Amino acid sequence: MRVLILGADGYLGWPTAMHFSARGDDVMVVDNFVKRRIELEDGIEPLQPIPTLHRRRVLWQEVEGRTLQLRVGDLTNHRFVYETLSMFKPDTIVHYAEQPSAPYSMQGRERAVFTQQNNVIGHLNLLFGMRKYTPKAHLVKLGTMGEYGTPNIDIEEGYITIKHKGREDTLPFPKTPGSFYHLSKVHDSHNLLFACRLWGLRATDLNQGVVYGIETDQTALHPDLRTSFHYDHVFGTVLNRFCAQAVAGVPLTVYGKGGQTRGFLNIRDTIQCVDIAARNPAAPGECRVFNQFTETFSINDLAALTQKAAAKIGLKVEVAHIDNPRLEAEDHYYNPKHSKLTELGLRSHLLSDVLVEEMLHAIQRASHQIRKEIIEPTVSWTGQATP
Amino acid sequence: MRVLILGADGYLGWPTAMHFSARGDDVMVVDNFVKRRIELEDGIEPLQPIPTLHRRRVLWQEVEGRTLQLRVGDLTNHRFVYETLSMFKPDTIVHYAEQPSAPYSMQGRERAVFTQQNNVIGHLNLLFGMRKYTPKAHLVKLGTMGEYGTPNIDIEEGYITIKHKGREDTLPFPKTPGSFYHLSKVHDSHNLLFACRLWGLRATDLNQGVVYGIETDQTALHPDLRTSFHYDHVFGTVLNRFCAQAVAGVPLTVYGKGGQTRGFLNIRDTIQCVDIAARNPAAPGECRVFNQFTETFSINDLAALTQKAAAKIGLKVEVAHIDNPRLEAEDHYYNPKHSKLTELGLRSHLLSDVLVEEMLHAIQRASHQIRKEIIEPTVSWTGQATP
Numbered sequence: 001m002r003v004l005i006l007g008a009d010g011y012l013g014w015p016t017a018m019h020f021s022a023r024g025d026d027v028m029v030v031d032n033f034v035k036r037r038i039e040l041e042d043g044i045e046p047l048q049p050i051p052t053l054h055r056r057r058v059l060w061q062e063v064e065g066r067t068l069q070l071r072v073g074d075l076t077n078h079r080f081v082y083e084t085l086s087m088f089k090p091d092t093i094v095h096y097a098e099q100p101s102a103p104y105s106m107q108g109r110e111r112a113v114f115t116q117q118n119n120v121i122g123h124l125n126l127l128f129g130m131r132k133y134t135p136k137a138h139l140v141k142l143g144t145m146g147e148y149g150t151p152n153i154d155i156e157e158g159y160i161t162i163k164h165k166g167r168e169d170t171l172p173f174p175k176t177p178g179s180f181y182h183l184s185k186v187h188d189s190h191n192l193l194f195a196c197r198l199w200g201l202r203a204t205d206l207n208q209g210v211v212y213g214i215e216t217d218q219t220a221l222h223p224d225l226r227t228s229f230h231y232d233h234v235f236g237t238v239l240n241r242f243c244a245q246a247v248a249g250v251p252l253t254v255y256g257k258g259g260q261t262r263g264f265l266n267i268r269d270t271i272q273c274v275d276i277a278a279r280n281p282a283a284p285g286e287c288r289v290f291n292q293f294t295e296t297f298s299i300n301d302l303a304a305l306t307q308k309a310a311a312k313i314g315l316k317v318e319v320a321h322i323d324n325p326r327l328e329a330e331d332h333y334y335n336p337k338h339s340k341l342t343e344l345g346l347r348s349h350l351l352s353d354v355l356v357e358e359m360l361h362a363i364q365r366a367s368h369q370i371r372k373e374i375i376e377p378t379v380s381w382t383g384q385a386t387p
Numbered sequence: 388m389r390v391l392i393l394g395a396d397g398y399l400g401w402p403t404a405m406h407f408s409a410r411g412d413d414v415m416v417v418d419n420f421v422k423r424r425i426e427l428e429d430g431i432e433p434l435q436p437i438p439t440l441h442r443r444r445v446l447w448q449e450v451e452g453r454t455l456q457l458r459v460g461d462l463t464n465h466r467f468v469y470e471t472l473s474m475f476k477p478d479t480i481v482h483y484a485e486q487p488s489a490p491y492s493m494q495g496r497e498r499a500v501f502t503q504q505n506n507v508i509g510h511l512n513l514l515f516g517m518r519k520y521t522p523k524a525h526l527v528k529l530g531t532m533g534e535y536g537t538p539n540i541d542i543e544e545g546y547i548t549i550k551h552k553g554r555e556d557t558l559p560f561p562k563t564p565g566s567f568y569h570l571s572k573v574h575d576s577h578n579l580l581f582a583c584r585l586w587g588l589r590a591t592d593l594n595q596g597v598v599y600g601i602e603t604d605q606t607a608l609h610p611d612l613r614t615s616f617h618y619d620h621v622f623g624t625v626l627n628r629f630c631a632q633a634v635a636g637v638p639l640t641v642y643g644k645g646g647q648t649r650g651f652l653n654i655r656d657t658i659q660c661v662d663i664a665a666r667n668p669a670a671p672g673e674c675r676v677f678n679q680f681t682e683t684f685s686i687n688d689l690a691a692l693t694q695k696a697a698a699k700i701g702l703k704v705e706v707a708h709i710d711n712p713r714l715e716a717e718d719h720y721y722n723p724k725h726s727k728l729t730e731l732g733l734r735s736h737l738l739s740d741v742l743v744e745e746m747l748h749a750i751q752r753a754s755h756q757i758r759k760e761i762i763e764p765t766v767s768w769t770g771q772a773t774p
Contacts, residue, residue, distance in 0.1 A: 121500055124503065128495075167720070190570055381585060
C-alpha cells in the first residue's frame with residue numbers, strides 16, 4: 001500500500017509514518033513545520049528536542065532499513081498538493097496536517113483566522129487534488145470528538161437517526177464545538193461529506209478523543225526516533241500535562257470543577273485505529289465516521305489516577321482547581337458511542353495505573369528539561385484581547 | 388438606528404439600504420464590488436445597467452433628500468472592518484457581503500476556495516470586530532435555506548429538539564448543503580453560534596429562501612435607483628430566470644424532473660423581514676435563526692405559473708427539461724417551518740399570477756437587453772474540470 005502521511009513531523013504523524021513503513025508499506029511523509037514555528041513564536045517546546053524530519057528519516061533508514069520519501073510543503077498551496085498526489089499516487093492518505101490546538105485558535109483574531117483558513121483551505125485543496133489525481137484513494141482524515149461538544153443525548157458515530165413528528169431521517173450528528181479550532185474540524189467534516197457525495201471519493205473521518213502517551217513500538221527503537229511530547233498549555237493534552245506536572249513537583253492544574261468528561265486513547269491505539277481504517281477502506285462515495293477513543297474519563301478522574309500512580313513511585317502530588325480558561329460545561333452528560341473500530345478489530349490499550357507509572361518514569365528521565373513556566377494557561381476563551 | 392449595510396451594491400443590499408434610509412435611519416453602505424468583477428470575468432450582466440454605488444448614493448440624496456454614508460472595502464481585510472465599525476458605531480449590521488452564487492462556487496477549485504475563504508474569513512473578521520468595537524450591536528446575517536438541504540423530516544428554524552434513547556436536547560438542525568457556497572453558509576452559522584455563546588454577541592441568522600422580484604417601494608422612485616436584476620445561470624434565481632426566458636421567447640429550462648421544492652419570497656418581503664429582525668433584535672448572547680420565506684413551490688409549479696401568466700399577456704411559452712447540472716434530489720419531502728417572522732408581524736406578498744405578470748411587464752420594457760446566451764447553465768456540479 002502506498003501511504004501518504006500529511007503532517008508527519010507531529011506527535012501522531014511521525015509514529016504513524018514509522019508504523020506503516022515498518023509494516024512494509026511505501027510511505028511518503030509531508031510537513032510544512034508550521035507547528036514548530038508556533039512553538040518558536042510562543043517559546044514553548046516539547047519535553048525533549050526533536051531532530052528534524054530530514055534527520056529522523058535518515059535515522060529510520062539506518063535503524064530499520066526502510067526508506068521514507070519526504071516532501072516539504074504547505075497544503076494551502078494547491079500546486080504542492082497536486083504535485084504530491086500526482087507524483088506519489090497514494091492508495092491511502094492520512095491527513096494530520098492541520099493546526100491542532102484549541103488554545104492557539106482562541107488567541108485572538110489572527111490565530112482564529114489562521115486556524116480556519118489553514119485547516120479548511122488545505123483540506124479543500126486536498127479534496128480537489130484527490131478528485132483530479134487519485135480519485136480512488138482512501139482519505140483517513142483526523143477529526144476530533146470535540147466537534148460534538150457535550151450534548152445531553154448519546155453521541156453516535158457521525159450520523160444520527162432522528163425521529164421527528166412522525167417522520168425519520170439519518171443526518172449528520174449536530175455539532176456544538178467549543179473553539180475556533182474545533183469549528184475548523186466541523187467545517188472540514190461538512191466539506192468532506194459533500195465531496196464524497198459529489199465525486200464518489202472515499203473517506204474515513206476519525207473523530208478522535210484526547211491522546212496520551214509517549215511511546216510506540218517504533219519510537220522505542222532509538223532515542224532520536226522519539227515523537228514530540230508536549231505538556232504545555234498550547235499543545236499538551238491533559239494527561240500528558242498532569243504527568244509532567246507530577247514529575248515537576250507542581251500541582252496538577254484542573255480547569256474549573258473538573259467534571260468535564262472526554263474520550264481518551266493511548267497513542268498506540270491512535271496508530272492502531274489509523275491502521276485499521278487504512279486496511280478496511282471506506283467504499284467509493286462513502287464518508288464514514290468513527291469515534292476514535294477507548295475510554296471516557298473526567299478531568300478529576302485523571303487527576304486522581306495521576307496522583308495514585310505518582311504516589312506508588314514516591315511522588316507526592318497536589319491538585320489545584322484553577323479558573324477554567326475555556327467555555328465548556330463542567331458537569332454534563334456524556335455517552336459517546338465508539339463501537340465501529342472495535343468491530344473492525346481494535347484491541348485497546350486501556351489506561352491503568354501501570355501505564356501512568358510508565359509515563360511518569362519516561363518523563364522522569366527527562367525531568368531536568370521540564371519548563372514549569374509553559375504549563376499554566378495564559379489563553380482565556382473569553383478574556384483574551386483581540387490583537 | 389444606525390444601520391450598516393454590508394454588500395450594499397447587490398440585488399438585496401441596495402434596496403435594503405434605501406429602505407432603512409427612507410425610514411429615517413442613519414445608513415452606511417459598504418461594498419467591495421466583487422460581484423461586479425465576477426460579472427466581468429464571466430461576461431454576464433444584469434438585465435439593465437446599474438449605476439455605480441457612488442452615483443446611486445448621490446441620486447438617492449437628490450430624490451429622497453437623505454444621505455447614505457459610503458465606504459468601499461473588503462471584509463477579508465480586518466483593518467477595514469475594524470475601522471468601519473469603530474467609525475460608524477452601528478446599532479444594526481446587515482451582512483449580505485458574501486459571494487452569493489452556488490454555481491459560481493462549483494466552477495472548480497479556485498472558485499470553491501474563493502467562496503469559502505471570502506465568506507468565512509470576512510464573517511470571522513466581522514465577528515471579531517463586533518466584539519471589539521460594537522459588542523452590543525445586532526448582527527442580521529444572511530444565511531440560506533439551502534443550508535438544510537432536503538431532509539426527510541420537517542425543517543425547524545435553526546434548532547431541533549431531538550429525543551434519542553430516552554434523553555432529549557435541543558441542538559443545531561443538522562445540515563446537508565448542496566454546494567461549496569451553501570457549505571460556506573453552514574460554516575458561518577457554526578461560527579456565529581459560537582461567537583454569540585462566547586462573547587454574548589446578538590445575532591439573527593436569516594436562512595433565506597429563493598428571492599424573486601424586481602421592484603421595491605424605493606427602486607420604483609427613479610429608474611436609476613433600480614436594483615441589479617439577474618436572469619443568468621450564475622446569479623439569476625429561478626423565477627427571475629423563467630420570467631426573462633418567457634419574455635425572450637425561449638423555453639423555460641427546468642433542471643431535471645423539476646420536482647425540486649424550495650422556499651420562495653418576494654424581494655419586498657426580504658426587505659420587510661430584515662426590517663422586522665432589525666427592529667426586534669436578538670438578546671445578548673442569542674443566536675436566533677429565522678427561516679425567511681413565505682411559500683414553497685416546486686420548480687415545475689413555477690414553470691406552470693410563469694406559463695399561465697405569460698399566456699394572459701399573449702406570450703406563448705414552452706418548458707424544456709434539461710439535464711440537472713446540480714446534485715440534488717428531484718423528488719423529495721419538504722416541509723420547512725417559517726412562523727417566527729410571521730409572529731413578529733411579517734405580512735407576506737404572496738406569489739400570484741398578477742405578480743408574475745408585473746414582472747413580465749417590467750422585463751418586457753427592457754427586453755431588447757436580454758442576452759439569451761447567458762441563461763443556459765454551463766456549470767455542472769460533477770462534470771466540471773478542475774482548473
